[in-house]
Amino acid sequence: MTESKPAQTRTLPKAKRAFQNAIIAWFSEHAEDYPWRRTHDPYAVLVSELMLQQTQVATVLGRRYFERWLEQFPNVNTLADASEDEVLKAWEGLGYYRRARNLQKAARVVVEQFDGRFPEKLADILALPGVGRYTAGAVVSFAFDQSVAIVDANVARVLARLFDYEGAVDLPAGQQQVWAWAEELVPGDGVRVYNSGLMELGQKICTVRQPNCRECPVFAFCATRVPEQLPVKKPRTSTVFVDEHVVFSRDEDGGILLEQETGKRREGLWKLPEASDPPTGKIVLKMQYSITHYRVTLIVHEVCDAKSRSGRRFSAAALEAIAMSSPYRKALVALLANDDFALN
Ligand code: SF4
Known part of the structure; x- marks a missing residue:
């Protein structure tokens, strides 16, 4: 048991309105000023989400990958028209180059099927190459403030601890469970701030090794007594x-x-x-x-x-x-x- 963890006094999802407000209030005060948070352009949001999928924030920020990409390919049309060499060169150092190819394929779909106007419907964005449930949700919530839940590794960890979930969050049943909780908790308004806040809570407070429960804005809603032992993950593939x-x-x-x-x-x-x-x-x-x-x-x-x-x-x-x-x-x-x- 974590000695410093305060006791739970409120239960989710019953107290979800108070929970949402706590996340929104905390984030409004503690948000990092990342360049991708200054835009509502869905294309720019998609670029940032794909860059951050398997690359650390510090790497993307440190070498200005996001800003340089948008300087070189400011919209879907410029990206759709670029050569493969230009695209791969701009991505160099980020690794997992399939993301760059998919980004260009997605830009071409937007140009060809939507006349260059980025679609706003979740289903249309989900159908773009390389876009999964998390990324589509991130684009519609960050760019259009639509009430759609997102679950990345940070959110899955926070939810597993809030609900004291002992199943493996990276197995299908566990994924289904955390997505169901995320959907149940997502607010009707202020989703852009709420989703960013939940992710940032996982990055800064509810961290993998040393969750800072005393400073956590939602400790009153949190059911686990052993945060360091959660989330449970499936056995790792050996090296x-x-x-x-x-x-x-x-x-x-x-x-x-x-x-x-x-x-x-x-x-x-x-x-x-x-x-x-x-x-x-x-x-x-x-x-x-x-x-x-x-x-x-x-x-x-x-x-x-x-x-x-x-x-x-x-x-x-x-x-x-x-x-x-x-x-x-x-x-x-x-x-x-x-x-x-x-x-x-
Ligand atoms: S930091 Fe995480 S484990 Fe600790 S109270 Fe907050 S949500 Fe719960």
């Missing part, structure tokens, strides 16, 4: 360790051989070419990166005669302008910083 062998090859003009990815996750991005099997050539770099539950050791082999290989050669100066996922970018930066590989 799989793999080696990835790639080739670093420079010709006499300094051209670095790269090839384009074909897998779904990073299709179209440039990378160091795969090594032959078994790999040959001196190992010049080893580094590790993680992707989903894989821990990958990237092993770079220097290969001098790679003439027979397909791909394209780029000068060191041209690398900056092409789209490349972070592990290969980091490997190339490390390799080019090594005097042995510097351009003669």
